[in-house]
Amino acid sequence: MMIDQPTAAYTLGEMEQKAACCVPSPILQVRDLAVYYGNNAVLADVSLDIHKGCITALIGPSGCGKTSFLSTLNRLTDYHPGVQVRGQILFDGHNLRQESVDTLALRRRIGMIFQRPNPFPLSIRRNLDLPLKEHGVRDPHLRKRKIKQALKDVGLWDEVCDRLDSSALSLSGGQQQRLCIARALVLEPEILLMDEPCSALDPISSRVVEELIMRLRGRYTLVIVTHNLAQARRVANYVGFFWMRERVGKLIEFGQCRQLFEAPTDALTAAYVSGAQG
Amino acid sequence: MIDRVFSTVVFAAAALVVAALVWVLTDVVSEGAARISWAFLVTEPRDAGRAGGIAPVLVSTLWVLVIALAAALPLGLGVAIWLSEFAPKQRGFAAYTGITLDVLAGIPSIVYGLFGNAFFSVYMGLGYSLLAGGLTLACMILPVFIRTCESGLRQVSDDWRQGAWALGMTRAAAVCHVLLPAARPAILAGLVLGIGRATAETAALLFTSGYVDRMPESPLDSGRVLAVHIFDLSMNVTGGDGAAYGSALVLIVLIVLLNGLAQSLVDNWFKRRISQ
Numbered sequence: 001m002m003i004d005q006p007t008a009a010y011t012l013g014e015m016e017q018k019a020a021c022c023v024p025s026p027i028l029q030v031r032d033l034a035v036y037y038g039n040n041a042v043l044a045d046v047s048l049d050i051h052k053g054c055i056t057a058l059i060g061p062s063g064c065g066k067t068s069f070l071s072t073l074n075r076l077t078d079y080h081p082g083v084q085v086r087g088q089i090l091f092d093g094h095n096l097r098q099e100s101v102d103t104l105a106l107r108r109r110i111g112m113i114f115q116r117p118n119p120f121p122l123s124i125r126r127n128l129d130l131p132l133k134e135h136g137v138r139d140p141h142l143r144k145r146k147i148k149q150a151l152k153d154v155g156l157w158d159e160v161c162d163r164l165d166s167s168a169l170s171l172s173g174g175q176q177q178r179l180c181i182a183r184a185l186v187l188e189p190e191i192l193l194m195d196e197p198c199s200a201l202d203p204i205s206s207r208v209v210e211e212l213i214m215r216l217r218g219r220y221t222l223v224i225v226t227h228n229l230a231q232a233r234r235v236a237n238y239v240g241f242f243w244m245r246e247r248v249g250k251l252i253e254f255g256q257c258r259q260l261f262e263a264p265t266d267a268l269t270a271a272y273v274s275g276a277q278g
Numbered sequence: 279m280i281d282r283v284f285s286t287v288v289f290a291a292a293a294l295v296v297a298a299l300v301w302v303l304t305d306v307v308s309e310g311a312a313r314i315s316w317a318f319l320v321t322e323p324r325d326a327g328r329a330g331g332i333a334p335v336l337v338s339t340l341w342v343l344v345i346a347l348a349a350a351l352p353l354g355l356g357v358a359i360w361l362s363e364f365a366p367k368q369r370g371f372a373a374y375t376g377i378t379l380d381v382l383a384g385i386p387s388i389v390y391g392l393f394g395n396a397f398f399s400v401y402m403g404l405g406y407s408l409l410a411g412g413l414t415l416a417c418m419i420l421p422v423f424i425r426t427c428e429s430g431l432r433q434v435s436d437d438w439r440q441g442a443w444a445l446g447m448t449r450a451a452a453v454c455h456v457l458l459p460a461a462r463p464a465i466l467a468g469l470v471l472g473i474g475r476a477t478a479e480t481a482a483l484l485f486t487s488g489y490v491d492r493m494p495e496s497p498l499d500s501g502r503v504l505a506v507h508i509f510d511l512s513m514n515v516t517g518g519d520g521a522a523y524g525s526a527l528v529l530i531v532l533i534v535l536l537n538g539l540a541q542s543l544v545d546n547w548f549k550r551r552i553s554q
Contacts, residue, residue: 079443081366107446114444118437120456130455131445183445 027052027191027221028073033087035068035077043068043249046087048240050191055213055222057232057257060242060272065249066225069242070193073223074110075103108135111184115196117176119168119183124160127168127179128186135187150186154178154212174205178212185220192216194224198231210235229273233261241269306526313524323491326515327507332525334493338408338501339477339532342487345412345497346476347469350420354468357420358427359453383421388481390418395485406500411487418482419472426471430464431457459548466544470537477533480505504529 028050035043043065050056058066068077075096077083089096096106119127128147137143151157156178160171168179177197184192197213198206214235216222226232232239239261240254253260253269264270321331357375365372394414404410434457442452458465480503488500489510502510508525511518 074444076440076444079449104446104448107444112444114437114440116437118435118441120438120441121460122456131447134445134447134451134455180441183441187445 024049024051024054026050027092028223029088029090030073031088031090033069033072033085033089035065035072036084036086038082041248046251048251048254050221050223051238052221053218054237055217055224055235056238056240057236058223058225058240058242059227059229059232060249060252061244062227063249064242064244066242067195068249070112070195070223070225072097073191073193074107074112075101076107076112078103104135108187109189110191110193111187111189113177113180113184113192113194113197116200117173117180119171119176119179121167121169123165124168124171124179125164127183131183131187146186146188150182151179153185154182155208156182172205173201174208177201177205177209181209181212189220191221191223194222196225196227199227229275233257241266241272243268243272303530306523306530309520310523310525310527313520314527318524319528322493323507323521326518327491327511327521328515328518329521332504332507332521332528334491335502335504335507335525336528336532338487338494339503339505341408341494341497341501342412342415342483342503343473343476343536345409346415346419347472349413349416350423350472351469353416354420354423355427355458355465357424358431361424361428362431363449363453363457379421379424382417383425386481387418387479390414391482391485393417394482399486404498406486406488406490407498408487408494408501409497411483411501411503412497414482414486415476415479418479419475422475423468423472426468427461427465430461430468433464434460462544462548466541469540469544473536473540474533477536478505478529479503480509484509504532 026049030049031047033043033046034041046069058069060066068083071077071080072085073089073096077085085097087097091106091110094101120130122130125147128150129143132143132146137146148157151160156175159175160179168176171179177200181192181197194213198209201209210231213222213224217235217237224232224235236257238255239257241252241260241264242249243252244250253264253266255265260269261273264273318331319336320333322333323335324330361372361375365375391414394410394417398404398410398413399406402410404413438456438460439452442456443449447455483503483506487503487506489502489506490500491502491507492499494501504525508522508529511522511525
């Protein structure tokens with residue numbers, strides 16, 4: 001897999017800017033969330049607010065339930081056999097865990113990016129066209145415009161505009177991940193969940209994607225799981241620290257990025273962010 | 279030293295297999311080529327097949343094949359999709375379905391023939407007909423076709439499933455637009471196996487589509503397929519060897535052509551789905 005050219009970083013196009021979050025206004029309110037696989041709890045007692053337009057980073061060692069937490073937010077856990085979720089998640093004031101919630105529409109509003117880039121084995125254009133069609137965007141001209149805008153938003157347009165019909169798998173790893181972000185953005189979501197979006201990428205591609213993440217702040221609400229503490233520190237407004245206690249993942253501390261890294265209230269957090277633990 | 283002996287032994291095995299194939303092909307081509315002509319393909323057999331051509335036999339073969347594929351393809355894809363995407367993993371009904379398919383795949387074709395005769399010809403009243411033969415063949419190729427497609431679908435990366443679901447696509451849309459195109463090679467392999475088995479089948483058709491060598495007028499007519507024609511000429515008709523060789527050559531060429539056709543059809547269909 002070839003790596004992104006360094007110049008790729010400078011092809012990120014114009015993006016409409018909204019004020020970065022200054023006034024915290026929660027878009028997602030998680031209360032007493034617990035996740036069970038069969039009878040074993042993997043995550044318990046998680047309560048936190050995700051604020052509109054901000055980047056919230058979730059840090060902590062592997063296996064402490066961060067990814068499970070993320071998949072409860074768009075109800076992807078519905079498709080995982082044997083998984084049970086308890087607690088409340090308020091999205092704009094409505095509990096998104098209710099049976100009656102239209103999960104397909106919910107996932108249009110809350111997009112998700114995975115650790116390994118997963119563009120479909122289809123053409124670049126079709127990767128973006130398919131979700132639009134599935135969500136009932138019938139006008140081909142409108143789809144075309146939206147596709148172009150999404151590709152521009154992730155800085156991929158100049159790199160791929162002359163080969164939209166070639167396979168998405170022919171792109172480099174970093175380009176694939178940006179295509180996946182474009183695929184989520186084309187549906188105009190409000191929230192983007194990102195599960196270690198840079199960890200499978202080489203350093204240069206990783207930097208390009210990270211820069212993109214920062215540019216999405218304000219316009220979208222982002223929740224990022226990352227193992228890279230330096231990255232969390234660079235991009236996040238809020239940080240949640242997860243840790244295993246008695247073999248169950250817990251949210252140990254949650255707060256503003258600066259406070260959590262520079263003046264953590266919990267000794268465990270202090271040890272983890274200073275590199276002494278984990 | 280051991281490596282040299284070993285490599286010689288495995289090479290010999292490969293050479294033996296290729297030699298057998300070449301021998302059969304050379305025999306069929308050298309004996310059969312003389313019989314092949316346009317007239318052989320478009321005229322009716324005369325004198326129990328010793329003279330004349332194979333036109334009605336070709337037509338019957340194609341009828342049976344089309345009926346078998348038309349029945350087996352949608353049904354088989356459906357079962358494969360259910361097994362790989364919707365059924366609870368290896369439990370309950372799904373597990374029994376899997377075991378049933380594996381057993382069915384190993385049943386000799388003559389048994390399928392007897393079943394087809396009892397069920398389609400007698401019980402359903404289709405008699406000796408191309409329809410009964412085609413449906414019997416469909417039963418026969420289904421297990422292998424389903425298993426091949428199912429394993430192809432299972433091998434599709436879970437990342438794509440998750441990706442499709444996370445975009446708010448229905449499970450049905452994920453299967454149709456992402457997983458099936460991704461499983462294309464396996465589906466094609468299943469199709470080729472099915473075509474090969476269906477075109478070359480003799481035993482299952484003796485009791486179901488019959489061996490009348492008239493031109494069939496509808497799928498409800500009885501008809502003789504190529505493989506049955508070859509069997510009859512070489513076993514029951516003295517002096518029919520030449521025509522049998524000719525028919526065998528036609529059969530081999532037909533299978534090669536059909537596989538090529540299947541490949542290009544599947545490729546084209548998916549190419550449209552992949553880039554629209």
